[in-house]
Amino acid sequence: MSTSFMIRLAALATAGSVAVALAATSAAATADAPMISGAWARATGKGQETSAAYFVIKGMGTADRLVAAAAPASVAMTTQLHKTVMGADGKMRMKHVMSISVPANGVVILEPGGFHVMLLKLRKQLVAGSSIRLTLTFAKAGKQTVRATVRKVGSMPGTSMSGNG
């Protein structure tokens, strides 16, 4: 086997992998919407006017931002993206955030005590076992709809906050 043949083979292989990589990139670019999983909302008691919804966002090839999360008007009149923060004074408060950044290939977890979708002016009781529709809007990837299961829990077992208990 001649050296020049080996080099040609290597060059061919390189060209091939570049082509594959390009194909993968373009495929990702068309299906770049962040992936949502584990969506849930907390059940409410009668007459309770607020609740929160949580989910996990998996970023794809390009960074994006979640800019809105809307519930049907029959469920909640208003929704806002919020982050619970603890001040230096030890007090916890909610910050209204304009967007939640999703890094490329990164994971953002909306969970109790952190980012959440605040559901305001609830129009109906959220009953455990039912589900609500959430329409999420990303700055680049546009809208997608997910169903959030209503759960009668505080934190969710298995999420990072509550450990693996």
Add this chain to the structure above:
Amino acid sequence: VSRLVLLGLGLTTLVLLAGCGGDGAAVEYAGMVREPAPVVDAAALPDAASSGRPLPFRAAEDGLLLVYFGYTQCPDVCPTTMGDVRTALDELDPGQRRRVQVAMVTVDPDRDTDAVLTRYVHAFFRNGHALRTADAALLARVAREFGAGYDVTKAKDGTVEVAHTAHTYAVDDEGRLRVQWAFGTSPADYLADIRTLLDDTGQAQ
């Protein structure tokens, strides 16, 4: 610098000594134990769930009173805590469960009316106490005894922002604050600590 280090070591030693002191084997809690235990039963607050009858911050004999300062329009922190405490209490056997009472104190009495607060607390705990006073000085005094803090501010657009420390406090039948848990405590940790406290309270007699 070396003096500072020595001072630091000295303080550490003191803390360690204090930790080792006390009567007998140290009991381990997931929550925080304050020394000396604050006594919190000097004041009482009206229980909206019981026609406004004042509830002293003292558990029934051999019992525990769990106290939380929050507000009902809190979508994240308060229901997370309430839900996790409920999950823990649901694991107790009926005999132990009967010895634990839960009380929520609203730091937002303007919006949390007696009816709203009672309904909220009862959504989590069927026999929970809904403590509410419009007397700002009394509320502040009670909060100070526990070491709880809160701010309610109204923005120009009418939205109300509430900031509050989000601990859950366990008070014994002598009005002593035995353990306090930070936000984010797991149901398993609440449960373990509550069982330890109940065992301890039962044996003390």
